Structure formats: C-alpha cells, structure tokens
Amino acid sequence: MSAALASNLEKAARALERFRGAPLGHFIGGRRERGRGTEVFENRSPVDGSLLCKVVCGNDEDVDAAAQAAKTAFDAWRKTTGPARRALLHRIADLIEARSEEIALIECLDTGQALRFMSKAAERGAENFRFFADRAPGSADGLALPAAEHLNYTVREPLGPVAVITPWNTPFMLSTWKIAPALAAGCTVVHKPAEWSPLTAMLLAEIVSEAGVPPGVVNLVNGIGERTGRALTEHPDIRATAFIGESSTGSLILSQGAPTLKRVHLELGGKNPVIVFDDADLDRALDAVVFMIYSLNGERCTSASRLLVQRSIHDRFVARIAERVRRLKVGHPLDPATEIGPLVHERHLEKVLSYFEVARGEGAEIRCGGRRVAGLGGPYVEPTLLTGARGAMRIAQEEIFGPVLTVIPFDDEADALRIANDVRYGLAAYVWTENAGRALRIAHGVDAGMVWVNSENNRHLPAPFGGIKASGIGRDGGDYSFDFYMETKNICLAHGTHRVPKLAG
Numbered sequence: 001m002s003a004a005l006a007s008n009l010e011k012a013a014r015a016l017e018r019f020r021g022a023p024l025g026h027f028i029g030g031r032r033e034r035g036r037g038t039e040v041f042e043n044r045s046p047v048d049g050s051l052l053c054k055v056v057c058g059n060d061e062d063v064d065a066a067a068q069a070a071k072t073a074f075d076a077w078r079k080t081t082g083p084a085r086r087a088l089l090h091r092i093a094d095l096i097e098a099r100s101e102e103i104a105l106i107e108c109l110d111t112g113q114a115l116r117f118m119s120k121a122a123e124r125g126a127e128n129f130r131f132f133a134d135r136a137p138g139s140a141d142g143l144a145l146p147a148a149e150h151l152n153y154t155v156r157e158p159l160g161p162v163a164v165i166t167p168w169n170t171p172f173m174l175s176t177w178k179i180a181p182a183l184a185a186g187c188t189v190v191h192k193p194a195e196w197s198p199l200t201a202m203l204l205a206e207i208v209s210e211a212g213v214p215p216g217v218v219n220l221v222n223g224i225g226e227r228t229g230r231a232l233t234e235h236p237d238i239r240a241t242a243f244i245g246e247s248s249t250g251s252l253i254l255s256q257g258a259p260t261l262k263r264v265h266l267e268l269g270g271k272n273p274v275i276v277f278d279d280a281d282l283d284r285a286l287d288a289v290v291f292m293i294y295s296l297n298g299e300r301c302t303s304a305s306r307l308l309v310q311r312s313i314h315d316r317f318v319a320r321i322a323e324r325v326r327r328l329k330v331g332h333p334l335d336p337a338t339e340i341g342p343l344v345h346e347r348h349l350e351k352v353l354s355y356f357e358v359a360r361g362e363g364a365e366i367r368c369g370g371r372r373v374a375g376l377g378g379p380y381v382e383p384t385l386l387t388g389a390r391g392a393m394r395i396a397q398e399e400i401f402g403p404v405l406t407v408i409p410f411d412d413e414a415d416a417l418r419i420a421n422d423v424r425y426g427l428a429a430y431v432w433t434e435n436a437g438r439a440l441r442i443a444h445g446v447d448a449g450m451v452w453v454n455s456e457n458n459r460h461l462p463a464p465f466g467g468i469k470a471s472g473i474g475r476d477g478g479d480y481s482f483d484f485y486m487e488t489k490n491i492c493l494a495h496g497t498h499r500v501p502k503l504a505g
Contacts, residue, residue, distance in 0.1 A: 008115065008334035012105040016052060019199060023054040026062055026222055027205035029069040030215025036061040041224070043198060046112035046342040047333060048377045055198055058223035063190070063231040066219040070161035070188035071237045073216030078158045078186040082137030085184060089133030091211040093126040096176075099207065100126075103200055107172055108333040110197045112342040112378070115334050117296055118170075124459075125176035125204075131461045132184035132481070139185050139482055145490075149498035156486040158186030159263065160239035163232045165225075165253070166201070167245045168194035168344050169299040175204055178242045179218065181481035190219045190238065192229055194245075196345050198222050225249065236260050240484065243267070244301075247399075247425070247470045254473075265474035265484045267301065267466060269399040270427030273420040274304035275410075275442060278313045280432035281454070286317070288456040289405075290324050292430065294383050297340055298403035299348075301471075302428045302450075302457045306396055308416050311409045318367070318387055318407055325368045325405075328383045331376070340403055342378035349379035352402035355395055359386050362393045364406075391419040399425070413438060421447040427467035428457065449475070 024043070025034040037059040043052045058066075096103070100122035107118045142154030164178045171193055182189050193201035205220040221228055233241050233256040240263035243253050250266040257264050274292065276285050292304035309317050333341035343349045349372065356370045369384030383403040389396050395406045410416040420429060429448035433439050443451040449467040452458060459465075462478035474484055 002335060002337070005332060005335040008105065008336075011101070012109055012334060015102045015105050016109065019053040019202075023056045024198060024202065024222060025056045026058055026066065027202060027209075027218075027220035028062070028066045028216075029219065030209055032202075032206075035059075035221075036065075037223070041195065043110070043196075045109045046344050046378050047109055052110060052199065055195065055222050057195075058192075058221040058228040058231075060231045062221050062223075063228060063235060066190045066221045067161060067232070067235045067237045069216035069219050070190050073214055074158075074160055074188045076214060077188055077217050080186070082139060085136040085186070086133045088211055088213050089129045089136065089180065089184060092180075092208055092213070093129040093133065095207045095211055096122050096126040096129065096204075099203065103172055103203060105334065106199050106203070107170075107197075108341070110199045111168060111171065112333055112344050113170065113296060113299075114338045114341045115336060116339070118333070121170060121173045124173045127461070128173070128176040129180045132180040135479075135482075136184040139486065142488065149495045151493045151495075152490055153493075154488050154490050156185075156482060156488050159485055159487055161188045161190065161237055162485065163235075163238045163241040164189055164191045165229055165232070165241065165243045165245070166191070166193050168197040170296065171197045172200040172204065174244055175201060177476060178244070179204070179208075181476070182242070182485050183213070183217065185482050185485040187485050188217050188219075190221060190232060192221050192223065192225075192232055195222070195224050229253075230256055233257050233262070234260065239263065240265070242484065247472075250472065263484065265476075266472040267474075267476065268427070268470060268472040269401070269425060270301050270303070270467060270471050271306060271397065271399050271423045271425045272302060272304050272428040272430070272448070273306045273308050273446070274430035275308045275416050275420060275432065275446075276310065276313070276317065277416075277431075277433040277435070277438065278310040279434045281434065282313070282317060282320075284454070285432040286320055286324065288430065288432070289321060292456050293405045294325070294328055294340060294403045297343060299344065299401055303401075304428075304430050305400060305405060306420075307405055307407045308410050308419055309407060310416075311411055314407075314409045318385075321405070321407075322367050322385055325383050325385050328403075330373055330380055330382065340380075340383055342376070342380045343402060344379075346379050348401070349381060352381055352400055352404065355398075355400050355404065356384070359389075359393075359395050362389075362395065364389045364393060364395060367407075369403075391422050397423055413441060417442065417445045421445075424470040425467070426469035427471035428452070430456070
C-alpha cells in the first residue's frame with residue numbers, strides 16, 4: 001500500500017465517522033430527522049463490501065412532510081430578491097470548496113469512482129452554484145414585444161416546489177447541476193438521491209442550511225426509487241420533476257407525473273458514437289476515445305461507448321487502443337494512481353459481465369478484458385475492448401454503462417451516419433476529422449442533442465445539455481435551465497387607442 005493511499009484511507013475513515021451509529025434519515029424543514037419509515041436498508045461500499053451506514057427508506061409520510069416543507073417555504077423564497085439569492089448561492093459554493101476533500105473521499109467510497117476524477121467533484125459543484133448564482137438577479141427577465149396599439153412584455157416566475165432525483169455515478173456534482181438553477185430561479189426543492197450512493201446528498205443539504213438558506217427551501221428524502229421516488233413524482237404539491245438516470249425509469253416518471261400534469265425534465269441514457277475519420281489527428285483522437293469511455297469507470301451518460309472508425313485506418317487505430325487499454329490501472333479508488341475503480345454495485349457488475357457472453361454469442365471478439373478482476377474484493381471489471389462488431393448487435397445497441405468500448409468499422413460519411421443514428425438513443429456524439437465541411441455535415445446529420453468536434457466532452461455551462469429520442473426531454477445549462485424551472489407570463493398593455501369590440505350596444 002502506498003503512503004498516499006494509506007493517508008487517504010485514514011482521512012476517509014474520519015470523514016465517514018459522522019455516518020456511523022443511527023441510520024441515515026432525511027433533511028426536512030431545515031433539520032436532520034430519522035423520518036417515519038420503518039424500513040432500513042444497508043449502504044455498502046463497492047470497494048470491499050464494507051458497511052458504510054444504514055439508511056431509512058422514506059415512506060409516503062416522509063415525502064409528504066418534505067413536500068409540505070417545500071410548499072410552505074416557497075412563497076418567501078420566491079420573493080427573496082435575485083441579489084439576495086445570488087449571495088446565498090455563492091456562500092454555498094464557498095462552503096462546498098471548504099469541504100471539498102471530505103466530499104471527494106466520501107464519494108469515492110460510496111460510488112467506487114477514482115479519486116483522480118472525484119477530487120474535482122466538489123470544485124465542479126461549486127462552479128455550478130457560482131454560475132447560477134450570478135444569473136439569479138436576471139432570472140425573471142423577459143422580452144418587450146411591442147405591437148401597433150399594445151405593449152406585450154414577458155416575465156418569468158418560479159414554478160414552485162420541484163423534485164430532483166439524481167443518479168449514483170457522480171452524485172454530488174449532478175445534484176448541484178439540478179439544485180443550483182432551481183434555487184436561483186426561486187423554486188424550492190425536494191431531493192431524492194440514488195439509494196446506492198446517498199452520503200454526499202446529506203452533506204449538500206447541511207451545507208445549504210449552513211449557508212443561511214431558509215428552512216424548507218431544500219429538503220432531502222432518502223429511499224428506494226420504486227417507493228420513495230414514486231411517492232415524490234406523484235405528489236400533488238410537486239410541480240415538476242427533474243430526473244437523471246436510465247431511460248426505462250424516465251418513462252415511468254413521465255407516466256407517474258401525468259395525472260398531476262407535472263412538468264418533467266429527463267436526462268437519460270446514451271449509446272454515444274465517436275466517429276473517427278482517416279484524416280483525423282489520430283494521436284488526439286486516441287487520447288479522447290480512451291478517456292471518454294474508460295474514465296469514471298465508463299459509468300456516465302455521455303461516455304463514447306461506440307467507436308466508429310473508418311475502415312482504412314481501423315486495424316492500426318484499434319491496435320493502438322488495445323495497447324492503451326491493457327495499461328489502464330485498475331485499483332482502489334483512493335489510490336492516486338488508480339484510473340478505474342470498482343463498479344458501483346454487484347448487481348451492476350452482473351449486468352456488465354453479462355454483455356461479454358452476449359458479445360461472444362453475437363460473434364464479436366473480446367480484444368481486451370472481458371472478465372471480473374480477481375483478488376480485489378469488490379465488483380471490479382477489466383477495462384474491455386470489443387471488436388468485430390456490427391451496428392445491429394446488442395453490444396452496439398444497448399447501454400452497458402461500464403468500461404466497455406464496442407468498435408464498428410465504416411466506409412464513408414453516409415455509412416458512418418447510418419450506423420451512428422441506428423440506435424434508440426440520441427444524447428451525444430463525437431466527430432474526429434480535419435475536414436471542416438465533413439465536420440459540419442456529420443454534426444448536422446447525427447441524431448444527438450450535443451456534438452463535440454475534435455474534442456472530448458468539454459462542459460460549457462451556458463450551453464444546452466440534453467438529448468433526443470430515448471436520451472431525454474429538455475435541456476440544462478444557462479437560461480435553458482430557467483426555461484424548465486420557471487413559467488413565462490405574457491402581460492399585454494393597451495395604449496388606449498384601439499377599437500374595443502362591442503356587443504348589444
């Protein structure tokens with residue numbers, strides 16, 4: 001064991017002490033509480049299966065209490081001025097940064113993600129709060145729309161209490177990505193984190209309270225998605241649901257919100273292509289291809305899980321990828337040298353491993369990996385490269401959500417677009433070519449909500465983030481977030497000069 005790993009383990013143990021003892025409950029109306037639910041489930045670290053804490057599964061009463069707290073707090077929060085909300089959100093960002101190491105260490109042990117990536121989680125979360133803090137004063141701004149004898153103008157108003165349901169892969173950052181714009185807009189929040197990674201959600205709730213945000217503005221209910229999550233998405237006082245997760249779950253949330261006509265924002269799965277043409281800068285493309293599937297254990301929606309490579313360079317480019325994949329460092333997530341940690345849960349490992357049998361059955365080749373890593377005591381899987389694939393294969397159609405890259409050769413632009421678009425998803429796409437015209441043609445022709453040309457996933461907070469088809473509904477980022485969390489109202493003022501229609505006059 002390296003000295004760095006030993007030191008990180010010691011600091012992580014101290015950080016986790018606060019979760020020992022009583023089961024982890026909820027944060028409602030400005031305080032922690034156990035809640036009313038009697039069901040308790042275990043939260044175990046994917047690193048070695050050790051018990052991190054027990055968690056109370058929120059029931060209908062807990063969800064109702066959180067929704068009522070958010071409803072009660074809404075009127076005062078919506079009337080809080082934009083500059084005042086800006087100051088509070090910046091204070092939240094300051095406190096996140098002050099606890100950044102604690103957040104990173106806990107997140108690593110809760111999710112299995114490597115510290116080299118999670119060390120930036122708090123920094124990115126703070127950046128989300130600062131970005132939307134600075135937009136809070138203008139969140140209500142609208143447009144002047146003059147007509148001949150009337151003046152129309154628009155204003156935006158906060159929607160009300162909203163549900164935020166976040167996933168287990170990078171939970172802290174993704175929670176801030178949803179909660180920060182909701183608060184900046186003047187909404188109140190009930191947050192339900194994923195049951196496989198609940199710990200940093202409680203840290204965020206406490207930070208928000210410590211920053212001076214009034215009680216009830218941000219509430220947290222832990223629990224299982226099928227029960228606690230459903231109670232939240234069906235609650236009549238929740239005006240909207242913002243969800244990040246699987247496409248199948250997204251469709252359930254859509255139907256659950258239908259009876260109460262909830263607004264729904266769904267950031268769902270992907271089977272994202274990275275298309276490499278033979279005129280690309282292959283050194284840069286190689287770095288980006290490897291990074292965008294094997295970083296974060298391949299457990300992210302924007303991972304480039306399908307490599308479409310032009311046939312003329314296929315063999316030599318794939319050989320270079322295989323060489324790189326074999327050198328990836330799998331290990332304990334708190335070891336600074338680790339590039340790939342354990343998958344989040346044994347159940348998820350079973351899913352990922354099942355695709356290796358599918359690959360063999362479909363006639364693809366497992367060029368690298370394809371097995372569970374022995375001797376590490378957790379759900380570790382070897383970084384895997386699947387070659388000889390065709391677009392119709394399940395390994396090229398279904399979201400595996402692990403460190404698994406499927407390679408498909410193509411002949412020309414038309415062939416590349418046909419393969420890229422022949423999936424149910426449409427979240428992201430990546431294009432590598434030095435031909436500007438080709439880059440534009442592919443970018444416009446590919447079915448994706450986001451396209452990066454000659455780049456990995458580069459986050460720009462004002463830009464829209466979201467997908468099409470089975471990858472979601474709606475956009476995050478910049479004013480696109482306010483479009484979801486706010487209603488637009490039109491106000492029409494007459495000059496007093498137009499003829500008013502008269503009946504029975």
